[in-house]
Amino acid sequence: MSLSIKDDEIDIVIGALRPDLTSFMNEWRTIFSRFHLIIVKDPDLKEELKIPEGLNLDVYKKPDIDRVVGTSTSTIFSGYSCRYFGYLVSRKKYIISVDDDCYPAKDNKGILVDAVAQHITNLTTPATPFFFNTLYDPFTEGADFVRGYPFSLRSGVQCALSCGLWLNLADYDAPTQALKPEERNSRYVDAVLTVPARTLMPISGINIAFNREVIGPALLPSLRLGGEGKFRWETMEDIWSGMCVKVVCDHLGLGVKTGMPYVWRNDRGDAIASLRKEWEGVKLMEEVVPFFQSVRLSREATTTEDCVAEVANVVKEQLGSKDPMFARAAKAMVDWVKLWKSVGSSTSSPGA
């Protein structure tokens, strides 16, 4: 029941943390080929990117990033955060973003999952954050609102963010994966559901899509762990960003969905080796979660930019003194809003 979306309203943004994207692109080709791709190379990656022919794409490397935002600012796009540069320079309405170690998954019937189509369906059908529907997404084929669901809430709200999941290597933290080295996620849960208003969750950056026009500035690179590394186990940047996004969406009355589509995430990295680095992130969450649960934005914050600026302020006031990492994150959020206003909203076309 989604509106007909034109392919040219969509950008697919891929952060390249590894140089050889040949098999990645070839596996995704049938799904990606209709769309424009933005590939952003991790500025720390030294090797040349290898990308197969035949796709409609723009590649941004360190020199391009430097040119657009300046050499001092380009450091914020290091590692997994390079994808945010793609969000910044895109001019499309919808963005779909997957990590470069993820491949198309198969559903329970063995059919290849078109993750792009599912994300777009999620974003273009309403979300229902104010009351839980026990049959999950009421707008999907074969389902509906159940008895007892208030009629006034059945039109739903606009969905701003679609969070997908992962088969095989699930997005576990290093301690969990180290404890269960053989565990792989083989459970395909055939559902999409709206995350209720004021409920927070860890929003993983591995497989997401969003309405850039509505929520763009709220996906931001700001929290950087001291020991942040090149495996997801060694980062919290997306979790932090996701908390901000959810708080902003709740305040603005926008919806966030979770569930399908699944991607197949390849084995990569050594959880035990990452343990040392990620303890920092694990400890941080003890502060971060209660903090975001308590954030309340003012009535005057009516745009996404305003909301992000307010969150940044509260971060600075309440968390800044606890750890310099938070003070830096708050500043990064303020800088991001400025950057978004100057680069992200302008009508100039991105460099080649």
Add this chain to the structure above:
Amino acid sequence: MADPATISPSTLLKDELDIVIPTIRNLDFLEMWRPFFQPYHLIIVQDGDPSKAIKVPEGFDYELYNRNDINRILGPKASCISFKDSACRCFGYMVSKKKYIYTIDDDCFVAKDPSGKDINALEQHIKNLLSPSTPFFFNTLYDPYRAGADFVRGYPFSLREGVPTAVSHGLWLNIPDYDAPTQLVKPLERNTRYVDAVMTIPKGTLFPMCGMNLAFDRELIGPAMYFGLMGDGQPIGRYDDMWAGWCTKVICDHLGWGVKTGLPYIWHSKASNPFVNLRKEYKGIYWQEELIPFFQSVTLPKDCTSVQKCYIEIANQVKAKLGKVDDYFNKLADAMVTWIEAWDELNPSGASKSSDLPNGPSK
């Protein structure tokens, strides 16, 4: 004695769980459930004409209550138990002496999972109730305590112990639990989607609780499971479980317990008449527009430390705030208080532990 081949881990709880079934017709459906239900004690609540004899299939251990029994046991307080509506089932919760309750409708049968295997719904409910809930932060891989799943990156370790689970809300394949308007618009829609997930409904979020396939920890939350005044002589029907669900969720949120939804599925075979349903639900459809904001804004004071105290407080607020919507809510608020009085009479504190009491009548 159960055949050793059919003993499953869940029969370990066979002395701690009662199955409550409201019925007005017959209990033929129990034949299909026999392999899963036979080890357990049943409480049958017979609605409608008490002179009709309800035949219970051979081999089940049960107690049966009809309207005469309800009147005899509760006296004047019997007014809080609905007549000619499956809401009467909550009488079964009140007279049970077990820790857990599973309630199921008599048109619900054993479903099959995608591999074709029969689903032991009771076993799944028990697993749900015996493992913690996680209402304070949503886990994107759903129930982290299930085999093959865990907490995702970013989930604080301090929240990974979870809280006790008070309610396990199961779902239905085939005839979905739609309201009358939806049934009228989509009479042929069948739920064929098996969603392989159990999840905790987050704190602060309300949901429509269906009583067709429901289990709960009676010792924890029993007094909140009052199914209201419905049916004969009442202006509304088909909102009994909804009412209990909203009260229960508010109280669980206040006392720090969890409510799970998702698996298990049962096979719901009978679609009730949508025109009859519409007449029953009609007022509810309007009233729920007031009821939802009411329940979303209920706050319980800190000194409401027991379920009964919480429930009485909600009853007072119902009277104060919903009495003006319709006089029905004044009567309902009174009935809620009567229910708690009756509950406490039948379940004096200290006697609610079930382990010492033998099972009911012999087979």
